[in-house]
Amino acid sequence: MMSEKSSANRTAGFLSAVKRLIWTPPWVKWDPEANHDLSWGMNILFGMAASFSVANLYYSHPILNILADDFDISDQRSSLVPTLTQAGYAAGLLLIVPVGDIVRRRPMILSLIFMTSLIWLGCTLTQSFSAFLGLSFLVGLLTVTPQLMFPLAVQYAPQRHRATMISVVMSGLVFGVLVARLLSGLVTQFTSWRNVYWVSFGLQVLTWIFLFFTMPDYPVLSPGTSYPRILLKIIKLPFRKPELTQNALIAFLTMGMFTSFWTTLTFQLADTFHLSTLAIGLFALIGISPVFLNPIVSRLLISRLHPHGSLIIAHLMTIAAICIGTWVGTLSLAGPVIWAFFGDLGMNTIIVANRVAIAHVDPTAQNAVNSVYMVHTFCGQLFGTAVGNALYAQGGWTWSGAFNIAQMIAGLVVLALRGPHEKSWIGWRGGWSLRKPKTEESSLGPAAQADIEAIHEGTSSEVPTDCQKGV
Numbered sequence: 001m002m003s004e005k006s007s008a009n010r011t012a013g014f015l016s017a018v019k020r021l022i023w024t025p026p027w028v029k030w031d032p033e034a035n036h037d038l039s040w041g042m043n044i045l046f047g048m049a050a051s052f053s054v055a056n057l058y059y060s061h062p063i064l065n066i067l068a069d070d071f072d073i074s075d076q077r078s079s080l081v082p083t084l085t086q087a088g089y090a091a092g093l094l095l096i097v098p099v100g101d102i103v104r105r106r107p108m109i110l111s112l113i114f115m116t117s118l119i120w121l122g123c124t125l126t127q128s129f130s131a132f133l134g135l136s137f138l139v140g141l142l143t144v145t146p147q148l149m150f151p152l153a154v155q156y157a158p159q160r161h162r163a164t165m166i167s168v169v170m171s172g173l174v175f176g177v178l179v180a181r182l183l184s185g186l187v188t189q190f191t192s193w194r195n196v197y198w199v200s201f202g203l204q205v206l207t208w209i210f211l212f213f214t215m216p217d218y219p220v221l222s223p224g225t226s227y228p229r230i231l232l233k234i235i236k237l238p239f240r241k242p243e244l245t246q247n248a249l250i251a252f253l254t255m256g257m258f259t260s261f262w263t264t265l266t267f268q269l270a271d272t273f274h275l276s277t278l279a280i281g282l283f284a285l286i287g288i289s290p291v292f293l294n295p296i297v298s299r300l301l302i303s304r305l306h307p308h309g310s311l312i313i314a315h316l317m318t319i320a321a322i323c324i325g326t327w328v329g330t331l332s333l334a335g336p337v338i339w340a341f342f343g344d345l346g347m348n349t350i351i352v353a354n355r356v357a358i359a360h361v362d363p364t365a366q367n368a369v370n371s372v373y374m375v376h377t378f379c380g381q382l383f384g385t386a387v388g389n390a391l392y393a394q395g396g397w398t399w400s401g402a403f404n405i406a407q408m409i410a411g412l413v414v415l416a417l418r419g420p421h422e423k424s425w426i427g428w429r430g431g432w433s434l435r436k437p438k439t440e441e442s443s444l445g446p447a448a449q450a451d452i453e454a455i456h457e458g459t460s461s462e463v464p465t466d467c468q469k470g471v
Helices: 002-021 040-057 061-071 079-097 097-102 103-124 131-142 145-156 160-188 193-214 227-242 242-271 277-282 284-303 306-326 334-358 366-417 448-458
Strands: none
Touching: 040 103, 040 131, 040 145, 040 160, 040 193, 040 366, 061 079, 061 131, 061 160, 061 193, 079 097, 079 131, 079 145, 079 227, 079 366, 097 103, 097 145, 097 227, 097 366, 103 131, 103 145, 103 193, 145 160, 145 366, 160 193, 160 284, 160 334, 227 242, 242 277, 242 306, 242 366, 284 306, 284 334, 284 366, 306 334, 306 366
């Protein structure tokens, strides 16, 4: 009897804690009559949340040898940490991100950050490598918050600022990837690797606090849709939406180039230019620089052109950067510097243009669309790393560079097969114009109009205005 009472008390305590966790302050509760266009402050907060979350996947990369020494294991066994973390992330993309279409996104995002923080604390404190490995997988599984931020930015950004606001979240994501490696290497060199994890834990808690008090309680995108149905939609979307498939393939090739460059760059800088580990780590600062230029490029280029035009320009710039970096990079450090700066700027521009292009694919299943896109991105990263390293081992910097050039040319071919206004899989029907239509440039922000229409229809889902017009 006492045990049953104790169990009931524990259950009641747990439910009470969950209730507090998902409690919504009155000032962020949803008002369907209000204008919910994304503000710049919230946009920057989304970018910060993406940055501090995605960094969890990369802190371990430059300190694997330190982890091996600390846990008294082999270097080969320590390499399982990023492998399992990325495996967890892949599972999260497929199984967790689509849930964002069928539940309220505020409690989902806050819960993910909260649980990730607790698991991360376990990684920081544990003395067992097996526990550290298992917890790292769970961290990867739950670190999908950035992929829930992108659909929110797409849906609620005012039309005239959509490309720039997407680029802010994208810049936060890339910033987190690059800074995580830099910060982890620097801090670990002078203190303990656990200090890096403590800093990350603090940043995640800070992110949770800011989002808790400021993030609106966005309504459900697809009320009434079941989890199995949304998973089935992920399988169907690539076969039914030519635009999504085209941009997902471009993302696959672009991220293959990106990861191939940054993984083989370490060997080139160490073997050819004999740079120290610290100098190689600081090289990431060159890749960070384009992050701050990306919102400007989005404002001046992507906001004014059809995504197809932006993608063509970005591909040509990236190919030029890779050619210079490949041939000059065998003789001078200037080659990798040029490639790192202009190649990353081109990559960021391609990703933002892709996001703009797929914004209207399925307004009621934006997270499912994002899952399809991100799975292609993730597979591209694996492909680029594996093939790039194999080619570098066989023929050095020139071979891996030629592979990256081939990937970007393949991206141009994918663009050439289907024009900017083509509705089918192949062709250029609808015209050659790469200018953004004036009706799209002058349209109002979609969020408020969609909310009002949803209320009139008696639903809680939202369909951006530009999507209804078929823009």
